[in-house]
Amino acid sequence: MRDNTWLLSRLDYLWSKHFADINQPNRVFIRFGRFARLRFGSIMLDRKSDSTYITITGMFQDVKIPLEVVDHTIAHELCHYTHGFSSPHVRLHKYPHEGGVIKKEMERRGMTYLYKTYRLWIRGYRKELKTYYRRRRI
Numbered sequence: 001m002r003d004n005t006w007l008l009s010r011l012d013y014l015w016s017k018h019f020a021d022i023n024q025p026n027r028v029f030i031r032f033g034r035f036a037r038l039r040f041g042s043i044m045l046d047r048k049s050d051s052t053y054i055t056i057t058g059m060f061q062d063v064k065i066p067l068e069v070v071d072h073t074i075a076h077e078l079c080h081y082t083h084g085f086s087s088p089h090v091r092l093h094k095y096p097h098e099g100g101v102i103k104k105e106m107e108r109r110g111m112t113y114l115y116k117t118y119r120l121w122i123r124g125y126r127k128e129l130k131t132y133y134r135r136r137r138i
């Protein structure tokens with residue numbers, strides 16, 4: 001079952017497998033949020049508690065969504081954390097998505113396999129989404 005405990009286990013797995021050199025100076029929470037069709041993940045830092053919150057779309061609780069797509073989204077947010085966005089780490093870039101930094105970071109950390117599955121999935125998903133919105137207009 002894909003619940004918040006499962007999501008935390010994916011975060012732990014990805015962190016130890018691909019981000020083992022990145023220390024965790026603050027608390028990091030992860031949870032499923034609302035069912036968002038276009039925004040799959042987000043990361044924010046709560047300055048009051050100095051904690052980082054990662055939110056993953058509730059849509060990914062569906063087991064039809066490939067595991068690699070969920071992992072890709074978590075890894076994407078972990079790249080932001082690594083680059084000092086919504087985290088206590090030193091900020092490495094001016095903007096979080098500057099010049100394909102996320103893709104480069106994922107490749108450098110051996111996550112090309114996640115990126116590839118995500119690219120294939122998103123292609124089909126965009127088509128599905130178009131059909132969905134077309135139907136709703138009628």
Ligand SMILES: [Zn+2]
Nearest residue numbers: 076080096097
């Ligand atoms: Zn991002």
